Amino acid sequence: MASMERKHEVCSPFNPRRSTLRKTSAEIVSEARQLLRVQSTQRPLTPRDGHRQLFGKSSVRADGDNRPPSTFSLHAQNFDAPDSRPGSGTRLSPLDYKPTFPYPCDAEDPFKAFPKPPADPLELKRGLARARARILRAGSLTTLPPVERYPDVKERSNPDPGPAKRLPSTDHTKVRSSAYKPGPRRSSSESRIMQPGVDSGLRPTVCRAGWRTELMNRDNTPSTEDDAASLVWNKAIAPVLQQLETAAAGNSEASVDHLCDLCDSLHGTLTQVDMLGRRCKxxxxxxxxxxxxxxxxxxxxNLHIAKLCLALYVSGNNLLNICKLIFQxxxxxxxxxxxxxxSIIDLLLGVLSNEDVSSSGEALLYCVGTLKFLSGNSAILRLLLEKNCIGVAQKLIHKLHPVKETHFTITGHILVQLTATLRNLADHPDSRPLFVSFSILSELCQVLRYHCKDQDICTNISRIYSKLSxxxxxxxxxxxxxxxYQLFLELLSKHRQKQDLVVRLLFTLGNLTAKSxxxxxQLFQCEGCMGKLLQLYTSYQRRDASPHTSSQKSDPSPSRPLAAPMSVQEDDDVLVxxxxxxxxxxxxxAVGPALATNTACIELLMETLELRSVEESEELLVNVAATINNLxxxxEEISVIRxxxxxxxxxxxxxVLSYSMDAMLEATRVYGNLSQSKDVRDFIMQNKVHRFVVALLDSKSPEMCFSACGVLTNLALDPPNRVSLSLEGASAKLVDCLRDLGPGDWQLAGQACQALWNMIGGGSEQLLDPQERESLLEILSAYLEEEEALKWIEDEDLRDFHRAYWELEFLPVAQKLKKTLQAPDLTT
Known part of the structure; x- marks a missing residue:
């Protein structure tokens, strides 16, 4: 009776983690998840561009497609010198146009509409609040010189002076004033008598409270503040400028280092006297x-010059050329x-924060292009992180979206540089918390939606996700x-011919699904998920390629346009x-059973196994075998795998017959599941596969030995197979495996015991020689003592972990095996 019970116990395959203890539903789910293995693979490497260009060789932007150049020449003549006259001193001819006045005037005599001067000029001396300046007695001009208008500096906390106006004058001296406001009367502080050849005395300066007009005394004696500014100019600034001008004219042999020191000295002086920006007269x-x-x-x-120019808040064409100069x-x-x-990096980040794409789009482009190049340097990369480059990037992304259609092209060019910069920043470990705190990953999804057709932008963002995920x-x-998830699937479908983009999006999806x-x-439930993935699989399957084809091939599949030829390695990388x-x-x-019944999916996996060889596509075949093992x-009855x-x-x-240990391991795992079928067990024995499985026990690899024990457990279900396995030395190798690897892996130890239990037919057969039996009993006696089994583990948490596996996986089957070996019919 006992023999019949033992035979009945052997008649069913042993599954890993089986226990005589009743399991809860949570334990059953946990068991299922551990049996199914998550696949890992190498991250695609971002190629390093040997030449620093705005758009690398892999860019899809054509040279003539409004693509800004990476190479250009800059000279002094390319810059605008505002408020300056030609160096020769030649007077320019007046412009032939009629001025427009802010209020109606007489067409025949425009000057009739202007307020009349006071009858008594001495009213000015008496300090009358509403006195008016005398009209110059010199000859009048046919044209009116413009009043200097200060640019918009609202980002620097200075109020906008308003639109520039033109005032009538009879002198060639330019009048500089704050914004003109029409009104019936002007105070004495707003007007001065202008003498021929004499400075009007109206000079704009900026104080911390805002715009103001610095007045000169009537006898042209400078005020105390102006006197101090003039003193600084004459004593500290003018001499430095004189030396620089001499060097620029070629009349000096000063070294570059000396000229750089002069620029630094000038910068420091202007900083001390608060004359940076647009304050300097x-x-x-x-x-x-x-x-x-x-x-x-x-x-x-030139870098020192650029730093000083940016500190002086150049704008317009000068700002563009300075950014080009730094880029160069x-x-x-x-x-x-x-x-x-x-400090040039701080100034560049300031430009990105303050300038607008509508007015300074090209300057922003070269500015970000510079940061892209510099971020390739590990030392400067850390500086960029310390200077909040990621925060500035987030602000710039917000500024670029939503973007007007008229600026869409330049916005795209800027985003190519910005996303490439972020990809470089993502290499530094300290950047990861910043990417999360500034929500850059979510912001980049928005960029993908706006620019889903731009392959350069999509590729750069996919590189960021590939790295950080x-x-x-x-x-x-x-x-x-x-x-x-839906966005990634749509991009995979839209750009399926661009291999470097596809492979990185797939790697990101693999990372997202690896642990969650x-x-x-969520991915499986996306609209058209399996259809898009399998269509992509079909595109890269290479059905018409011979095993050792190189890059030259064509793909007639309508799902893959004949763009650039792909190499075998590139195709395999996508499929991996x-x-x-x-x-x-x-x-x-819930997803697994649906995939197991998907005929198209299973057929593609099987087709890959048939078309590829381990020599050319090792990682791909290993991943395919792992997927089949999971499925x-x-x-279920309708399972295609079954x-x-x-x-x-x-x-x-x-x-199994390959040189690759990884391939043999995955194939052994598949055999461990499929060998529950009698047809598969017969196939294994007929093709001598069991010999390779027994040989794997000598690998001393816990994973390899565990998988081999699973296959042997199932093969030993059939009595005819036990003799064949015994002749191959399976019993002795199982005992050695239990002794050498058991204390470090109690799940493996339990599986080896179950294989031995089936090898001896549950005690009905004597296939162990006396020496093997005694050795096995000695090992079991030692391992069944808890203190002896766990004595080598010092860490208490680790000891608890091993104790749980020892109790659940090893103890029940080891006790049963020891009891059977001690039975009288096996000891005689």
């Missing part, structure tokens, strides 16, 4: 001098050292972005990442 002369120095063609000096310097890696100990905090932030059961379900997504998705207990867990298991078993032969 003689700003035009400073700029003219700096622009002329550019022709000396020194990268180090940054194109050479040898110049990176000049940026490390220089490997880390938990970034992966969680991306997974919480609404609609990201919710992500697996795609199959990994499928393997991870089917871990979900074989679901043994109905094709014999065909799959034949395809696994090439993996």
């Amino acid at each position: 003689r700003r035009s002369r400073i700029l003219r001098t700096l622009f002329r120095l550019i022709d000396l063609n020194s990268a180090q000096l 310097i940054s194109r050479s890696e040898s110049n990176d050292v000049f940026f490390q100990n220089n 490997s880390y938990t905090e970034c992966r969680i932030a991306l997974a919480q972005t609404p609609g990201c 059961n919710e992500a697996r379900q 990442k795609l199959v990994r997504v499928l393997a991870n998705m089917c871990i979900h207990l 074989s867990f679901y043994q 109905h094709s298991q014999l065909t799959i078993a034949k395809l696994m032969l090439k993996l």
Whole structure:
């Protein structure tokens, strides 16, 4: 009777983690998840562009497609020197146009409409509040010189002076004033008598409270404040400018280092006297001098010049040319050292924060292009993080969206540079918390939606996701972005011919589904998910390619346009990442059965096994085998795996017989599941596969030995197979495996005991020689003592972990096996 019971126990295959203890539903789910394995793969590497260009060789932007150049020449003549006259001193001819006055006037005599001067000029001396200036007795001009209008500096907390107006004058001296406001009367502080050849005395300066007009005394004696400013100019600024002008004219042999020191000295002086920005009265002369120095063609000096120009708040064409100048310097890696100990990076970030794409779009482009180059330098990369480059990038992204159609092209060019910069920043570990805190990953999803047709932008963002999704905090932030899975599927469908984009999006989806059961379900439930993935699979299957075809091939499939030829390695890289997504998705207990019944999916996997060889596509075949192993867990009646298991078993032969240990391991796992079928067990024995399985026990690899024990457990269900396995030395190798690896892996120890239990037929057969039996009893006696089994583990938490596996996986089957070996019919 006991013998019959033992035979009945052997008649069913042993599954890993089986226990005589009754399990809860939570334990059963946990068991299922651990049997299904998440696949991992290498992250696609971002190629390093050997030449620093706005758009690399892989860019889809054509040279003639409004693409800004990376190479250009800049000279002093390219810059505008505002408020300056030609160096020769030649007077320019007056412009032939009629001025427009802010109020109606007589067409015949425009000056009749102006207020009349006071009858008594001495009223000015008496300090009358409403006195008016005398009209100059000199000859009148046929044209009116413009009043200087200060540019909009609202981002620097200065009020807008309003639109510029033109005032009548009879002198060639330019009148500089704050915004003109028409009115019936003007106070004495708003008007001065203008004498021929004498400065009017109206000079605009900026104080901390806002715009004001500095007045000169009537006898042309400067005020105390103006006197101090003039003193600083004459003593500190003018001498430096004189030396720089001499060098620019070629009349000096000063070294570059000396000229750089002069620029630094000038910058420091202007900072001390609060004359940076647009406060400096003689700003035009400073700029003219700096622009002329550019022709000396020194990268180090030009960077100092650019820093000073940006500090003086150049705008318009000058801002663009300065950004181009910095960009030009940054194109050479040898110049990176000049940026490390220089505040130029702060000024560039300030430009990105304050300038608008509608007025300074091209300047922003070259500014971000510079940061892209510099972020490739590890030392400068850390500086960019410290200076809040990621925060500035977020602000710029907000500024660029939504974008007007008229600025869409330049916005796209800027985003190419910005996303490439962010990709470089993502390489630094300290950047990850910043990407999360500034919600950059979600912001980039919005960029993808706006620019889904721009392959350059999409590729750069896919590189960012590919890098950051490997880390938990970034992966969680991306997974919480609404609609990201559907967006990725649409991009895969739209750009399926662009391999570098496709492979990175698939890698990102593989990362998202690797650890999150919710992500697996959300991806599967996206509209058209399996259709898009399988269409992509079909495109890269290479049905018409011979095993060792190189890059030259054509694909007649309508789902893949004949763009650029793909290499075998590139095709395989896409399929490796795609199959990994499928393997991870089917871990979900609701998604797995649906995939197991998807005929198109299973046929594509089997076709890959048939078309590829381990020599050319090792990682791909390993991932395919792992996916089939996961799908074989679901043994529903309508499972395609179940109905094709014999065909799959034949395809696994090439993996078992290969040189690759990874391929053999995955094939052994598949055999462990499929060998529950009598047909598959017969196939294994007929094709001598059991010999390879027994040999794997010598690998001393816990994973390899565990998988081999599973196959032997199932093969030993059939009595005829036990003799064959015993002749191959399976029993002795199982005992050695239990002794050597058991204390470190109690799940493996339990599986080895179950294989031995089936080998001896549950005690009905004596296939162990006396020496093997005694050795096995000695091992079991030691391992069944808890203190002896766990004595080598010192860490208490680790001890609890091993104790749980020891009690659940090893103890029940080991006790049963020991009791059977001690039975009288086996000891005699």
